[in-house]
Amino acid sequence: MNAALVSEGLAVAQTTILESPLQTDWLSRGQQAVMNTYQHFPVVLEKGEGCYLWDIQGKRYLDFVSGIAVNSLGHAHPALTEALATQCAQLMHCSNLYWNTPQIELAETLTEASGFAQVFFCNSGAESIEAALKLARKYSVSRYNEQRTQVIAMQNSFHGRTYGAMSLTGQGKYHAGYAPLVPDIVHVPINNLEALNAAISEQTCAIVIEPIQGEGGIKLANPDYLKVIRSICDEQDILLIFDEVQTGIGRTGKLFAFEWTGVRPDIITLAKGLGGGFPIGAMMASAKVAPSFNPGDHASTFGGNPLACTAAKVVLNVLLEQDGLLNVMEQGAYLSQKLTALKVKYPEKIVDVRGMKFMQGIEFSQPVAPIVEKCMAQGLLVVGAGPNVIRLVPPLIATEAHIDEALAILESALSEN
Numbered sequence: 154m155n156a157a158l159v160s161e162g163l164a165v166a167q168t169t170i171l172e173s174p175l176q177t178d179w180l181s182r183g184q185q186a187v188m189n190t191y192q193h194f195p196v197v198l199e200k201g202e203g204c205y206l207w208d209i210q211g212k213r214y215l216d217f218v219s220g221i222a223v224n225s226l227g228h229a230h231p232a233l234t235e236a237l238a239t240q241c242a243q244l245m246h247c248s249n250l251y252w253n254t255p256q257i258e259l260a261e262t263l264t265e266a267s268g269f270a271q272v273f274f275c276n277s278g279a280e281s282i283e284a285a286l287k288l289a290r291k292y293s294v295s296r297y298n299e300q301r302t303q304v305i306a307m308q309n310s311f312h313g314r315t316y317g318a319m320s321l322t323g324q325g326k327y328h329a330g331y332a333p334l335v336p337d338i339v340h341v342p343i344n345n346l347e348a349l350n351a352a353i354s355e356q357t358c359a360i361v362i363e364p365i366q367g368e369g370g371i372k373l374a375n376p377d378y379l380k381v382i383r384s385i386c387d388e389q390d391i392l393l394i395f396d397e398v399q400t401g402i403g404r405t406g407k408l409f410a411f412e413w414t415g416v417r418p419d420i421i422t423l424a425k426g427l428g429g430g431f432p433i434g435a436m437m438a439s440a441k442v443a444p445s446f447n448p449g450d451h452a453s454t455f456g457g458n459p460l461a462c463t464a465a466k467v468v469l470n471v472l473l474e475q476d477g478l479l480n481v482m483e484q485g486a487y488l489s490q491k492l493t494a495l496k497v498k499y500p501e502k503i504v505d506v507r508g509m510k511f512m513q514g515i516e517f518s519q520p521v522a523p524i525v526e527k528c529m530a531q532g533l534l535v536v537g538a539g540p541n542v543i544r545l546v547p548p549l550i551a552t553e554a555h556i557d558e559a560l561a562i563l564e565s566a567l568s569e570n
């Protein structure tokens with residue numbers, strides 16, 4: 154089993170999961186026609202409802218992956234499907250040559266809820282990172298000099314697969330075969346001020362960090378460390394960028410993880426849960442930084458598309474107006490409590506349990522691939538985050554009963570292992 158692939162929610166085909174001739178046929182057609190960048194589980198999913206998914210054989214799965222922290226309202230949420238159907242019939246796409254009302258409304262909701270001045274819309278996490286990198290360099294170069302372009306990122310971080318985002322990602326395995334990378338990016342160990350201070354120079358324009366490293370194994374940035382970074386950035390006019398593609402939009406119980414830290418970044422990136430399954434990304438910036446972009450500086454054909462913005466409006470409405478965040482707070486605390494109890498019960502197998510609310514990691518003393526597969530065979534989807542960590546990122550609507558069901562399957566898979 155390739156641990157790096159499992160960490161991305163992907164896995165080599167295993168014979169433990171039963172395949173019908175129907176499913177086998179789809180798998181071979183997929184392998185034939187789809188480019189070979191993923192090592193899928195041998196399962197073809199067909200429909201979803203609430204916190205459950207069904208494959209084409211009719212097998213049901215409790216979904217604690219949520220499309221890797223994407224399906225914030227679960228599957229087929231009535232408010233989301235209804236709003237999208239209505240918007241589809243009204244206006245699916247128009248260019249950013251023109252305004253559309255869902256985009257303006259979403260920008261207003263996001264800026265009001267976050268305190269950032271303005272938003273740039275795009276389609277994915279990597280694209281939001283690209284926008285942040287470009288905005289930061291534009292700010293720094295236009296305000297100082299052409300050489301002030303250095304960006305400091307964290308070792309073990311993950312920011313996406315496009316060239317800028319990949320270069321920013323602090324894991325060598327994602328760079329292999331793709332040199333030369335985007336220049337002027339250095340990586341330092343997280344929560345290590347000495348290393349950060351040593352890396353900062355007169356050419357530093359931005360520091361990029363995930364409040365909780367997701368793909369990197371659910372590792373939390375220390376709030377005190379973030380506070381010191383904030384003051385360094387303030388003193389030297391370096392821009393602080395939080396990548397909240399995974400932590401944002403309610404996953405940690407607040408709309409944004411930065412709200413827990415006491416530190417406000419200059420730029421924030423969002424995607425994943427924002428559209429509840431509909432692709433959308435966003436990059437927001439403070440009033441100091443946002444005006445560095447002028448017409449023509451950056452663009453995306455689909456960015457701020459009315460359909461995507463409609464989806465995000467529904468997600469935010471459920472989280473902000475319909476007690477969605479309260480559910481994450483309450484059930485996230487319950488999940489964390491249950492995981493702590495599991496660790497106490499299996500001290501030899503479980504090394505650590507960490508995370509916040511609905512973004513939890515369980516670190517094992519062994520590779521987790523066999524446990525992930527056993528869970529799947531028993532009808533629970535979970536995803537790795539590094540070779541030894543299982544990540545639990547359920548839909549934000551998950552209830553105590555879902556958590557009990559997930560933990561019962563996880564424990565059964567654990568005790569078999």
Ligand SMILES: Cc1ncc(COP(=O)(O)O)c(C=O)c1O
Pocket residue numbers: 277278279280282311312313314363367368396397398399400424425
């Ligand atoms: C923190 C973080 N940033 C960026 C990305 C890239 O997002 P996308 O896959 O939508 O490009 C991810 C994806 O896992 C992520 O977790």
